[in-house]
Amino acid sequence: MSPLDLTWRLDPTAILLLVLVVGVAVAVLPFAHRSLRGDRHGAGVTLSIVAMLSATALLVVAGELWMLALAWSLATAATLAALGLGGGRPALRRAGPWLIVGDVVLWLAVVLAAAGTAGEAPAVLLVIAAAVRCALPPAHPWLVDSLYAPTPVSAALHGGIVNGGGILVITQFSLIASSPAAITLLAALGTVAIVAGVLAALVRTDIKGRLVASTVAQMGFMMLVASLGLLAAALLHLVAHGFYKSALFLSSSDGIDRRAAERRAPRPFLTSATERRVRTVAGALVPVAALVAVALVAYPGGRGPAELLLLVTIAVAFATAGARAAGLAPSRGRAAALVALIAVGAVAFAAATSALTGALGLARPAEIAAQPLALVFALLAVTALAALAAVRRWAPAGRWALMLIAVGHGLGGRAVRIDRSREVGSASAPARRTGHPRTSPRTSSTPMGATA
Known part of the structure; x- marks a missing residue:
């Protein structure tokens, strides 16, 4: 078979993933059309979202590795266009370099695989490319900066583009599984992402920032489950998370109203101990x-x-x-x-x-x-989460909690404050995107998890 043969995948896995992409598109595109009406870049952002999700659909059905890489690069180009039009230079500052690095690594894996290169290099490169697209640390800053873009872009990113790394791992798992180094790296990156995402989510005070940190942790969990060979569980998690997280982003603007309603609600039903x-x-x-x-x-x-x-x-x-x-x-x-x-x-x-x-x-x-190392990393992740829960429960303002708060602030990045006029259809007020410094963990007296 020629390396340039066109082969399409329409197996049950591809069909399930297509359901995810189509479902996200049906939810996000009408929202984008309504919320960006009147924005001078609104039509461009909406078209970029269409291109992002179309490229992801092509990624799902690509039967050859080079076809998958081509769809991957098309999705990257559309993502950069959506971020640039919707969020400007701040949104591209770290997203551009990281996403391009992921593309280069993936194409290098394609070249090595096509050349029949022996060893573990192609599998390891595939894992690195998937980790960058899933925003696993240290590549997570690109997803944090995506908050400068409007809500529909974030919903499409978390419901479709970020899942591309999981799609790559699941569809190319036979190649990845043949490399002990690739499996170990996949498990290690997933473990780090789980802990880092949970810590960042605990200290972020903005709704969207917490959702980004949650996505990092969830993608890490999916990667860790895949490294154990539990592909069905990883696939189910990928699809469920895509639907759930895109819906959360689309409803994130109602968060303040929901909190206010909760404060006005009557006191909970009193019960005995x-x-x-x-x-x-x-x-x-x-x-x-x-x-x-x-x-x-x-x-x-x-x-x-x-x-x-x-x-x-x-x-x-x-x-x-x-x-x-x-x-x-x-x-x-x-x-x-x-x-x-x-x-x-x-x-x-x-x-x-x-x-x-x-x-x-x-x-x-x-x-x-x-591959026992993957199981070892999974046990480490569970142990770390249990220790974190114990600190929050019994010493929320202790020394260890303050140290974890400092780490969480460093991982979560700075909060993003943007003018919401872009999402209410105001053409007269230009969007302003400014980042304000995060609260210093050394001066904060908030107990761990109190704002989560």
């Missing part, structure tokens, strides 16, 4: 029991330590959500309904992951079983 404990325990145990039951039915013999670690992590997440929902519900009936809904979500996750594993042909390659 015993009832609160019962609610918390029930809210935690019911979703976990449902998740474990479905997992045992789907995988009666178990599938190894990687699957067990992922199951425990997801169980903790559902248990936390259930406990909080039950404890804050204004009535017992509402608490029971919320816990039941979270349990249904846990069942849906386990069932969907099991179904995707078989239907999409994403079985775990045998090579991954011989």
Whole structure:
């Protein structure tokens, strides 16, 4: 087969990813048309978003590595155009260099793979390119600076473009899995991104800044799960995060109104200490029991330590959500309904992951079983998050908390303050984009996580 043969992928994986791209486009483009009406660059920004999502769709169905790289570069060009038109020079200051570096690294991997280069270099280069596109540290500043662009651009970035790194890893995993160095690097970058994203999200005081930090952490989690060979779980997380995060960005302007409404709301339903404990325990145990039951039915013999670690992590997440929902519900009936809904979500996750594993042909390659370092990094990530939770719970203003606040400020970058006239259709008031220095962690007395 010639290196320039055109081969298209229309397997179930590609179809599922196309559903994500089309869904994001259906939500973002009408919003962009309305919110940028009257802006002198509004039409250009909207067309750039169309080009971004079209290139991502081409990336999904590309059957050859060179075709994938071509779609990747087209998406980069459209992203830079959207950032430049919507956010100006501040939005391009770090995004341009990082995205171009990612393109160069990917094309170098294409050249080495086409030349039949032996060794691990092509696989490692693919991981680096994916990490840059997913904004994993140290490449995360480009995504932070994208906040200078209007909300529709951010929604398209987090729902489509950033996911390109995950698409690259999933579609090219057979090549990446053959390289122990690439798998180890993928796990290490994912672990660092999880911890860095969580720390940055804890200290950001702006809604969009927290969403950016959350995306860094979520992309790190997806990469770490992929490094363990759990491609179905990584794919499900990629699609769910794309829909969820783009919706959050589109509704971010309503955050202040929601906070005001919460302040005006009546006080929560008063309960006794015993009832609160019962609610918390029930809210935690019911979703976990449902998740474990479905997992045992789907995988009666178990599938190894990687699957067990992922199951425990997801169980903790559902248990936390259930406990909080039950404890804050204004009535017992509402608490029971919320816990039941979270349990249904846990069942849906386990069932969907099991179904995707078989239907999409994403079985775990045998090579991954011989890569214990990926599992070690996963354990490190879980341990770091548990330690962070302990510091927030028992010493939110202690020495360690202040040190973590300082690190979080450094990772989160400066806050972005922009004139919202660009998004209300005002053509008479020019957009002003100015960054103001972040609050110094040495002078801040805010306990850790108090603004999160």
